[in-house]
Amino acid sequence: MISVEDFAAGADAWFAEHTPRDVPFMMPLTFMEVGTDEQFEFLRDWQNTVYKAGYLGAHWPTDYGGGGLTQKHQDAATRAMRKHGAPIMLNAIGIGWAGPLILDTGTEEEKRKYLPGILSADDIWCQGFSEPDNGSDLGNAQLKAVRDGDEYVLNGSKIWTTQGNYAKYMILLARTDFDAPNKYAGLSFFLAPMRIPGVETTKIRKLTGEYGFTQTFFTDARIPADTLMGEEGGGWKVAMRTLEYERGARGGQAGGYTISQTDPLEVVGLAKRAMRNGKPALEDPVMRDRLMAQMIEAQAMMANRERSKIMPLVQEKPFALPMLSKLQFTEYARETGELALELEGAQGGYYVGDEASREDGYWQRSYLNAFSATIGGGTSQIQRNIVGEHVLGLPKTR
Amino acid sequence: MTHHLAKIALTEMQAELRDQAMKFCADKSPIAKVRALLTDERGYDPDVWQEMADLGWLGIAIPETHEGLGLELADIVPVAEAMGKYLMASPFISTTLAAQAILFGGSDRQKAEWLPKLASGTVATVALFEPSGAWDLDTVEGETKTFVLNADAAEIIVTTVRHDGQTRLALIPRDRIEVERETIIDETKRSYRFDVPKVTEDDLMPADLTAAALDRIELVANLMQSAELSGAAMACVDYTVDYLKTRKQFGKVIGAFQALKHPTVDAFIDAEGARSLLYAAATHVEKQGDGEIAVRMANAKAQGALSYAADRSIQFHGGFGFTYDCDAQLYRRVAMFAASQFGDAAFHRARLAELLL
Numbered sequence: 001m002i003s004v005e006d007f008a009a010g011a012d013a014w015f016a017e018h019t020p021r022d023v024p025f026m027m028p029l030t031f032m033e034v035g036t037d038e039q040f041e042f043l044r045d046w047q048n049t050v051y052k053a054g055y056l057g058a059h060w061p062t063d064y065g066g067g068g069l070t071q072k073h074q075d076a077a078t079r080a081m082r083k084h085g086a087p088i089m090l091n092a093i094g095i096g097w098a099g100p101l102i103l104d105t106g107t108e109e110e111k112r113k114y115l116p117g118i119l120s121a122d123d124i125w126c127q128g129f130s131e132p133d134n135g136s137d138l139g140n141a142q143l144k145a146v147r148d149g150d151e152y153v154l155n156g157s158k159i160w161t162t163q164g165n166y167a168k169y170m171i172l173l174a175r176t177d178f179d180a181p182n183k184y185a186g187l188s189f190f191l192a193p194m195r196i197p198g199v200e201t202t203k204i205r206k207l208t209g210e211y212g213f214t215q216t217f218f219t220d221a222r223i224p225a226d227t228l229m230g231e232e233g234g235g236w237k238v239a240m241r242t243l244e245y246e247r248g249a250r251g252g253q254a255g256g257y258t259i260s261q262t263d264p265l266e267v268v269g270l271a272k273r274a275m276r277n278g279k280p281a282l283e284d285p286v287m288r289d290r291l292m293a294q295m296i297e298a299q300a301m302m303a304n305r306e307r308s309k310i311m312p313l314v315q316e317k318p319f320a321l322p323m324l325s326k327l328q329f330t331e332y333a334r335e336t337g338e339l340a341l342e343l344e345g346a347q348g349g350y351y352v353g354d355e356a357s358r359e360d361g362y363w364q365r366s367y368l369n370a371f372s373a374t375i376g377g378g379t380s381q382i383q384r385n386i387v388g389e390h391v392l393g394l395p396k397t398r
Numbered sequence: 399m400t401h402h403l404a405k406i407a408l409t410e411m412q413a414e415l416r417d418q419a420m421k422f423c424a425d426k427s428p429i430a431k432v433r434a435l436l437t438d439e440r441g442y443d444p445d446v447w448q449e450m451a452d453l454g455w456l457g458i459a460i461p462e463t464h465e466g467l468g469l470e471l472a473d474i475v476p477v478a479e480a481m482g483k484y485l486m487a488s489p490f491i492s493t494t495l496a497a498q499a500i501l502f503g504g505s506d507r508q509k510a511e512w513l514p515k516l517a518s519g520t521v522a523t524v525a526l527f528e529p530s531g532a533w534d535l536d537t538v539e540g541e542t543k544t545f546v547l548n549a550d551a552a553e554i555i556v557t558t559v560r561h562d563g564q565t566r567l568a569l570i571p572r573d574r575i576e577v578e579r580e581t582i583i584d585e586t587k588r589s590y591r592f593d594v595p596k597v598t599e600d601d602l603m604p605a606d607l608t609a610a611a612l613d614r615i616e617l618v619a620n621l622m623q624s625a626e627l628s629g630a631a632m633a634c635v636d637y638t639v640d641y642l643k644t645r646k647q648f649g650k651v652i653g654a655f656q657a658l659k660h661p662t663v664d665a666f667i668d669a670e671g672a673r674s675l676l677y678a679a680a681t682h683v684e685k686q687g688d689g690e691i692a693v694r695m696a697n698a699k700a701q702g703a704l705s706y707a708a709d710r711s712i713q714f715h716g717g718f719g720f721t722y723d724c725d726a727q728l729y730r731r732v733a734m735f736a737a738s739q740f741g742d743a744a745f746h747r748a749r750l751a752e753l754l755l
């Protein structure tokens with residue numbers, strides 16, 4: 001097996017050479033921002049190229065399309081991607097959630113059928129958890145799945161389905177039993193095909209004016225019964241496991257990144273360039289104060305990450321730091337966007353595409369997009385419930 | 399830019415010291431004791447102080463040549479943090495500041511005379527602030543000093559003076575100074591004011607060391623205060639959480655109400671961040687330039703964390719929160735007093751902006 005060092009050097013050279021530059025359209029910074037066919041096709045090709053070069057799924061077994069190397073190899077490749085500012089990996093839900101779920105708990109057949117297409121981006125995956133009437137209260141999902149011979153018949157609707165219009169498969173949480181003793185027990189989990197009669201997706205326009213997710217309608221859509229994952233009625237457990245992959249609490253993802261991490265201190269650069277009320281923003285003492293508060297917060301998050309590795313310094317509440325990090329980081333990113341707009345003063349009034357905008361409206365758009373993370377994956381309010389209840393031991397809100 | 403300052407190193411000894419200090423302070427400073435000392439004239443327990451001296455804590459950052467333990471400044475942090483957590487009153491911080499002032503600003507004679515004594519439990523303090531309210535330690539008129547902690551119990555006071563038109567440090571024996579107790583908002587501490595007496599050449603510390611010594615005092619003071627406040631913030635959140643788990647209204651434990659739960663989570667996140675920044679500051683404190691950045695960040699964060707945690711704690715205790723008996727006021731007052739010493743959070747942010755932008 002190639003040594004990690006040699007592999008890392010190879011990856012570094014490869015990304016240095018192959019990372020696309022000067023792309024003529026706006027590059028999505030996260031997998032939730034893929035709004036045009038042009039962006040989609042570009043990112044699908046890019047993921048495929050990276051995969052074929054051996055830098056995605058390097059540690060997944062070769063039988064399922066992987067590189068048969070180790071996690072350390074893949075981590076080195078991911079680091080190289082970051083270093084060279086490569087575009088994101090498109091097939092986020094496949095790579096990060098469905099993939100590891102299938103790899104860890106799927107049958108041999110499922111692994112052979114699904115995993116190679118996830119890595120190559122030939123098979124795009126989406127997640128059908130949220131419904132119009134049931135979002136935070138995921139356990140109350142109502143999409144109906146009724147067994148009929150060796151098929152299930154689906155009726156109902158999912159919503160906020162990221163890349164739903166491009167997906168070939170959906171990880172689907174549906175209700176198979178409406179008389180179960182509690183709402184969780186009636187749920188089942190499917191690896192559902194999307195390109196079948198009775199499944200329709202409608203694009204939903206986001207607050208930025210762009211696209212990225214859909215509402216997905218199921219009308220007597222028939223899926224094979226063997227797409228059931230785990231047992232009928234055991235869907236909640238599988239869904240919870242999926243959320244662990246999603247939130248990074250469980251490993252096994254194919255690697256790469258699906259959200260390009262902006263440096264939390266990037267706003268400092270903006271502050272140095274921006275003008276407010278005709279003067280450099282940095283001359284405004286209020287802006288200086290807010291900027292420093294933001295920098296301190298960024299520093300605190302970085303220091304939290306360092307401290308989380310040092311047992312004696314987390315012994316009182318060992319899970320606190322990982323459990324609060326989603327809430328802290330996403331809220332931080334949103335606030336940074338707000339601050340950026342203030343720093344820009346009057347220029348904050350322009351938007352993407354206007355010649356007078358600063359950095360082509362990057363901060364305006366990124367502020368609006370920041371809500372994807374404070375809402376998606378469990379809202380900040382739900383995160384506060386989780387931290388309050390599971391870390392501080394406060395009673396449940398019911 | 400400042401990424402490298404987020405790294406945290408913890409030695410095994412620091413981990414042990416932290417355990418030891420937490421146990422010690424929990425044992426010596428239960429809340430009943432804290433409250434009993436609020437009305438005590440001296441404000442701390444001299445027997446406990448002697449035990450701290452016997453444990454060697456006063457000599458932690460004093461070199462072995464001066465009969466200290468010869469450890470690092472970072473090793474003081476676990477002690478200050480534990481004291482803050484348990485609101486333990488003692489002249490630890492004032493004595494440590496005086497020791498650092500002498501170590502960095504004293505003559506060989508002054509060091510030889512005083513450092514061994516301070517390492518073994520002689521109380522000392524520093525007098526740096528004046529009625530002008532300036533936090534800049536160089537701005538000195540030299541007439542009256544205020545916010546001199548533990549001055550009454552001290553044997554020696556390191557004070558800034560005006561001498562031949564210059565700011566200088568002087569080491570004045572307490573018996574030449576008449577101190578008057580001040581009423582300060584934090585009743586766990588004792589603060590005094592005094593008129594600066596005539597200083598002799600003998601009292602003065604070497605002129606060429608003044609600037610370095612003042613920088614050192616400010617750095618150490620801000621680090622220790624970060625530790626104290628960050629410890630107190632943790633304790634304050636725990637205190638609030640305990641109440642939220644027991645008090646019932648509308649047939650529910652009040653912690654079930656999100657209007658209380660969510661801000662308490664925010665306070666907890668702030669306190670956790672303050673802790674991480676504290677340990678990062680301890681890790682980098684001795685690095686030229688970087689030390690000041692890391693320490694001011696930790697301090698600004700800790701002040702904000704404790705202020706918010708305690709402010710919400712008062713509110714979330716309802717009518718009881720408005721009483722003297724509720725401990726929330728103790729924590730709130732600690733933060734309020736801290737803001738008056740060596741700069742509030744906004745002051746640190748302004749300094750950071752100068753250093754970083």
Ligand SMILES: Cc1cc2nc3c(=O)[nH]c(=O)nc-3n(C[C@H](O)[C@H](O)[C@H](O)COP(=O)(O)OP(=O)(O)OC[C@H]3O[C@@H](n4cnc5c(N)ncnc54)[C@H](O)[C@@H]3O)c2cc1C
Nearest residue numbers: 127128129130135136160161162372375376377378379381
């Ligand atoms: C960009 C983006 C991409 C997404 N992609 C997907 C996807 O691919 N697949 C998918 O299944 N879902 C996806 N989602 C959906 C996301 O998971 C839900 O939007 C989220 O869980 C919230 O559910 P909801 O929209 O129904 O809001 P609601 O649950 O109706 O919440 C409305 C408001 O009430 C608050 N609230 C709700 N319950 C509580 C409570 N118990 N305590 C306090 N406050 C509460 C919420 O915080 C929120 O502010 C995506 C969302 C976004 C924004």
